[in-house]
Amino acid sequence: MxxxxxxxxxxxxxxxxxxxxxxxxxxxxxxxxxxxxxxxxxxxxxxxxxxxxxxxxxxxxxxxxxxxxxxxxxxxxxxxxxxxxxxxxxxxxxxxxxxxxxxxxxxxxxxxxxxxxxxxxxxxxxxxxxxxxxxxxxxxxxxxxxxxxxxxxxxxxxxxxxxxxxxxxxxxxxxxxxYLPPTQETSVPRSLPVILQEEKPLRLLYSGTISRLYGVMEAITFTQNLRQWVPSAELTIIGYAADAAFLEEVKARVAPLCFVTLLGGNTLVPHNEILAQEKLHHIGLLPYRPHPSTFTCVPTKLFEYIGNGLVVIMESNPLWQKILQDHEAGVVLPFARAITPKKIEALLEKPYYQNGIPEQVFxxxxxxxxxxxxxxxxxx
Structure with a gap:
């Protein structure tokens, strides 16, 4: 043929x-x-x-x-x-x-x-x-x-x-x-529903393009503030930064922070390595700054985070927020505002994915x- x-x-x-x-x-x-x-x-x-x-x-x-x-x-x-x-x-x-x-x-x-x-x-x-x-x-x-x-x-x-x-x-x-799971998938599925207060250390993830627009600096600040109430909180940043000057800013910012790990930066990171990190973390961060070029787009990593059972914390966006609410997959917390103890308590105690991982994200x-x-x- x-x-x-x-x-x-x-x-x-x-x-x-x-x-x-x-x-x-x-x-x-x-x-x-x-x-x-x-x-x-x-x-x-x-x-x-x-x-x-x-x-x-x-x-x-x-x-x-x-x-x-x-x-x-x-x-x-x-x-x-x-x-x-x-x-x-x-x-x-x-x-x-x-x-x-x-x-x-x-x-x-x-x-x-x-x-x-x-x-x-x-x-x-x-x-x-x-x-x-x-x-x-x-x-x-x-x-x-x-x-x-x-x-x-x-x-x-x-x-x-x-x-x-x-x-x-x-x-x-x-x-x-x-989300397309790797063909060589061997990991044990995440225990559901997800309750964050049971996770120690609490691992947060920022993945994908490392840029000012996508809010990597806000992710760092958020983790710093979260550690006031959750001292075990850790942040992993994994991805590629096309702007070499901005990458140096990020490196200088995280250098004194022992709870932040930077993977990649000046080199492309294979996608399977990013997916592997998603399975090791509990919270996926989407601190995108409001911008007309991204406001109506659904980030690939939103589908991936939900597919891997991460609790998503994101900026306000009606399109993304509906996806979170439909699947009990996370919360909206404006990254520019201070985190209150009440919000932290609600974040940690709320059960997520009570109906399982939704097929719609695959x-x-x-x-x-x-x-x-x-x-x-x-x-x-």
Missing amino acids: IRKRILLASLLKPVSDTRLYEKIGQSLAKLPQVEVHVAGYNAPLPSYAQSDKITFHPVFDFKRISFGRLGAQLKYWRLLKKVKPALLVVGTHELLPLGWLYCRLHSCQLVYDVQENYFLNLLTQKVYPGVLGKILGHAVRSLEHAIAPSISHFFLAEEAYRLELPFIGHRYTVLQNK WMEEESTLQGVVIKLLSL
């Missing part, structure tokens, strides 16, 4: 990316009629990588702001000519133009996996100085608008993108970044939906 090839490509995400490889790639590899290839930034493959079912192409390797980023386009084109996909799933807007050209010249369908609202991010996050961010934001939106009519389908990582992206029409499927349903869409696109 001749299998149709699918290429999943991202310019900036590692070839072992949580979404493109672990979720979309592994889900599609279960279809016997296809052959899956994943292209991304050069990074070590995890020991559990399914290299027998998926072909990896770690072809991109450059500094974030450099001419190497332009050279990556040539590598991308060569890869397209080599793999000859029947379906191309692009996870970065920069790969859209050559992806569009390849699909015009060959029998290949183009799918845009929208992982972020790049337009909104560039306009509001101030990653680039002055008006440069606004110029880049409008350039990206113009590019997306121009190529959209030629895109066969859109995968949306967030429900909110249905309204935020005016160019997608009705050719979309929402595939939220829900990737299984998304997998079935994804496979159905691809089967239809490729006429399998």
Whole structure:
């Protein structure tokens, strides 16, 4: 049987990316009629990588702001000519133009996996100085608008993108970044319901991108304040910081604090190591600062924290708060305000997950939906 090839490509995400490889790639590899290839930034493959079912192409390797980023386009084109996909799933807007050209010249369908609202991010996050961010934001939106009519389908990582992206029409499927447990899962399930006052030491976790916007400094301050009533409280920070200067601020802040452990920082941390830490901790922190680029998005780690039975403490957000309330998974505690003894007592004594870990936070349903869409696109 001749299998149709699918290429999943991202310019900036590692070839072992949580979404493109672990979720979309592994889900599609279960279809016997296809052959899956994943292209991304050069990074070590995890020991559990399914290299027998998926072909990896770690072809991109450059500094974030450099001419190497332009050279990556040539590598991308060569890869397209080599793999000859029947379906191309692009996870970065920069790969859209050559992806569009390849699909015009060959029998290949183009799918845009929208992982972020790049337009909104560039306009509001101030990653680039002055008006440069606004110029880049409008350039990206113009590019997306121009190529959209030629895109066969859109995968949306967030429900909110249905309204935020005016160019997608009705050719979309929402595939939220829900929790996919590791295939080598061996740990004993967490005892339920969860009652925090029984845990000593009480371990708090901040995972993922280490940045000012996502509130890592607030996580440190919160843990310091919590230790006034819970002296055994400990904080682990695990993830990657793209801003080297800010990372030095974080290191200086935690250096004298014996109860804070920093893992990663200047290096990418394999996702399975982050998941392993989630199983060792009791509280997952979401101290995101209110910001238009994140307010309507559900963080991947919210699904992961709930899937692993952590008690979530987060900033006020109606969308996230509903998820917590529906599953008795945590509390809202504004990180900028002082913690009162009454709130601490309620936090520690309340039973969480009385109805168990909810199935709604897991990737299984998304997998079935994804496979159905691809089967239809490729006429399998």
